[in-house]
Amino acid sequence: MTARTTSETARDIPEATVARLPVYLRALTTLVEAGTQTCSSEDLAAAAGVNSAKLRKDLSYLGSYGTRGVGYDVDYLRYQIAREIGVTQDWPVVIVGIGNLGHALANYSGFRSRGFRVVALLDADPERHDEVVAGVDVRAFDDLEQIVADQGVAIGVIATPALAAQAVADRMVACGITSILNFAPAVLSVPDGVDVRKVDLSIELQILAYHEQRKAQSA
Numbered sequence: 555m556t557a558r559t560t561s562e563t564a565r566d567i568p569e570a571t572v573a574r575l576p577v578y579l580r581a582l583t584t585l586v587e588a589g590t591q592t593c594s595s596e597d598l599a600a601a602a603g604v605n606s607a608k609l610r611k612d613l614s615y616l617g618s619y620g621t622r623g624v625g626y627d628v629d630y631l632r633y634q635i636a637r638e639i640g641v642t643q644d645w646p647v648v649i650v651g652i653g654n655l656g657h658a659l660a661n662y663s664g665f666r667s668r669g670f671r672v673v674a675l676l677d678a679d680p681e682r683h684d685e686v687v688a689g690v691d692v693r694a695f696d697d698l699e700q701i702v703a704d705q706g707v708a709i710g711v712i713a714t715p716a717l718a719a720q721a722v723a724d725r726m727v728a729c730g731i732t733s734i735l736n737f738a739p740a741v742l743s744v745p746d747g748v749d750v751r752k753v754d755l756s757i758e759l760q761i762l763a764y765h766e767q768r769k770a771q772s773a
């Protein structure tokens with residue numbers, strides 16, 4: 555994943571720390587679900603896959619230092635991180651491009667449990683407009699402006715072909731969306747104040763392929 559952000563968070567938490575907070579949140583959620591009440595920084599670091607010094611430093615930005623000999627209160631730390639990320643509130647999200655990937659994203663139940671509510675699925679193809687995916691109607695892309703205004707949407711997901719992605723992003727930005735998660739293999743140009751994160755699984759696979767090749771060469 556690559557990040558393009560225009561500003562640091564209110565208390566200037568470093569961007570690399572911000573990127574790890576959701577990882578800690580996921581690890582803490584697993585601990586809460588397992589009934590764990592306290593954990594050491596070493597346990598949490600192992601669950602999150604980072605080293606414990608880095609974890610302690612990251613959590614110190616949140617003013618969270620744990621209790622010597624006891625560790626962190628799992629439930630409270632989870633709340634603190636969720637509050638810092640902003641997922642204690644419900645974020646309405648629109649997904650544009652309801653093809654193979656759009657269907658998979660719309661059907662993913664993990665968004666809701668992590669604070670994101672998919673309020674609209676939009677597609678330019680009228681043949682898709684009769685569909686209901688995960689209980690949400692697929693609607694015309696031209697309804698974007700109305701939906702964003704009615705629902706106060708700040709986050710948009712792009713799952714269209716690459717050629718359409720910039721035009722979709724432009725329409726999103728023009729009607730007030732300020733954060734975009736882009737799955738299309740296209741570099742988006744957006745004005746200051748709009749954050750774009752790009753997800754590209756084939757790049758992740760290519761990085762793994764590079765390491766596989768290195769392993770094979772040194773074997």
Ligand SMILES: NC(=O)c1ccc[n+]([C@@H]2O[C@H](COP(=O)([O-])OP(=O)(O)OC[C@H]3O[C@@H](n4cnc5c(N)ncnc54)[C@H](O)[C@@H]3O)[C@@H](O)[C@H]2O)c1
Nearest residue numbers: 651652653654655678679713714715716718738753754755
């Ligand atoms: N990032 C990743 O890891 C990853 C993985 C898979 C696919 N993708 C990308 O996601 C995108 C979607 O892939 P897919 O397999 O779902 O494609 P798809 O062809 O099945 O679906 C694309 C959908 O976008 C709609 N669309 C086209 N132009 C539009 C526009 N201007 N406005 C609104 N909707 C529009 C189409 O009608 C279609 O329903 C592609 O760009 C693909 O390369 C990325």
